[in-house]
Amino acid sequence: MSPIEFEGLTGNTAAISEKEGSGFLKIQPLKRNYSLDALYKYSNVEPHLGTEFEKGIQIRNILNSPDSNQLFHDLAVLVSERIVVFLRNQDLTFEEQKQFIDRLGLAAGKPLTSGLHSHPISDSNAEFGEKAYVISSDITFENIPSDYAILRIPSDYAILRIRDLPPEGGDTLWASAYEVYDRLSPTFQKFLEGLAATHVGEEFLNLARAGVTKLNPGPRGAPEDVGTELTAVHPVIRTNPVTGWKGVFANKIFTKRINDLSKDESDIVLEYLFQLAPLNHDIHVRFRWNKNDVAVWDNRSSYHAATADFDADAYSRLGERAASLGEKPYFDPKSKSRREALGITPPVARRAHLASFAATADNK
Numbered sequence: 001m002s003p004i005e006f007e008g009l010t011g012n013t014a015a016i017s018e019k020e021g022s023g024f025l026k027i028q029p030l031k032r033n034y035s036l037d038a039l040y041k042y043s044n045v046e047p048h049l050g051t052e053f054e055k056g057i058q059i060r061n062i063l064n065s066p067d068s069n070q071l072f073h074d075l076a077v078l079v080s081e082r083i084v085v086f087l088r089n090q091d092l093t094f095e096e097q098k099q100f101i102d103r104l105g106l107a108a109g110k111p112l113t114s115g116l117h118s119h120p121i122s123d124s125n126a127e128f129g130e131k132a133y134v135i136s137s138d139i140t141f142e143n144i145p146s147d148y149a150i151l152r153i154p155s156d157y158a159i160l161r162i163r164d165l166p167p168e169g170g171d172t173l174w175a176s177a178y179e180v181y182d183r184l185s186p187t188f189q190k191f192l193e194g195l196a197a198t199h200v201g202e203e204f205l206n207l208a209r210a211g212v213t214k215l216n217p218g219p220r221g222a223p224e225d226v227g228t229e230l231t232a233v234h235p236v237i238r239t240n241p242v243t244g245w246k247g248v249f250a251n252k253i254f255t256k257r258i259n260d261l262s263k264d265e266s267d268i269v270l271e272y273l274f275q276l277a278p279l280n281h282d283i284h285v286r287f288r289w290n291k292n293d294v295a296v297w298d299n300r301s302s303y304h305a306a307t308a309d310f311d312a313d314a315y316s317r318l319g320e321r322a323a324s325l326g327e328k329p330y331f332d333p334k335s336k337s338r339r340e341a342l343g344i345t346p347p348v349a350r351r352a353h354l355a356s357f358a359a360t361a362d363n364k
Contacts, residue, residue: 050287057087059087060096072107094322101116110326150231152328153328154234157297161293172295173285176301180283195261197258201230221323222325235331
């Protein structure tokens with residue numbers, strides 16, 4: 001058994017099994033050794049997420065450093081704690097980009113069988129045929145996804161470098177799944193911690209059914225990620241093994257059903273959860289790209305989307321993204337929320353989403 005695969009995660013079971021009397025997490029969170037801080041300066045962009053390095057850091061230098069193992073360790077912890085990290089003006093090849101994100105996942109403790117993600121749609125061009133591929137996103141922040149939730153072994157980390165962008169607009173926004181969890185009442189948190197949800201790649205399946213494309217049967221980066229169903233079952237509340245913090249692992253694009261609830265119950269709960277990230281603006285960070293800028297983020301505990309606010313007929317927005325696959329998602333009953341771990345007072349959820357939720361329910 002891999003050190004990050006647990007009993008009790010088959011079928012619809014969301015929680016791992018506990019050894020009686022154990023007060024410890026099944027996976028101990030990683031701690032920084034501060035080797036990164038000794039070499040580079042960085043600052044937080046927003047209180048809850050987002051960190052930007054000052055000019056001078058180059059990913060290529062980290063890859064080639066004699067202390068690269070320690071640097072990758074610290075960077076993995078920083079990214080998982082801060083959700084997303086920004087590095088400006090990177091001189092980086094496709095191969096270096098893939099090597100970087102794979103090593104970041106390994107530094108965080110992913111299984112050796114988890115490699116780089118391959119897209120579920122088979123195609124010979126770079127966008128779909130490579131393990132690092134060109135992206136052009138029109139997903140709005142209202143529908144922010146957590147990447148690769150349809151995989152049995154989803155992504156842990158991803159890296160994106162923008163190489164072509166419009167003169168204005170085209171920003172990317174991230175939201176914190178840790179903070180979404182902390183927007184829930186303690187009673188609702190406990191209710192969700194016993195549940196699992198089904199995630200389905202319906203858009204890809206519909207394209208295949210229509211004969212527009214073919215599905216890649218896999219493996220798509222991990223031996224578990226095979227087949228053309230594009231369906232996976234994951235805990236609604238997920239523990240990040242690097243931080244030991246809880247987050248809500250559900251999104252409007254892929255999450256279709258909370259398994260142990262009726263359809264009506266599931267629809268109501270999911271509709272509420274889906275609104276928390278878009279409408280709580282203080283848990284967002286927005287990044288304005290320049291050419292060759294890089295973002296590195298933790299897919300386990302975040303949601304993100306591009307901002308479709310530019311003329312796509314006149315301008316292009318293209319980037320190269322690579323994603324590492326991590327561990328099988330799990331919930332550890334001993335894990336804590338981010339605010340609990342850091343000793344921060346829990347917030348009150350925004351009234352806006354409560355009012356919006358009530359209006360949505362009235363219209364059904």
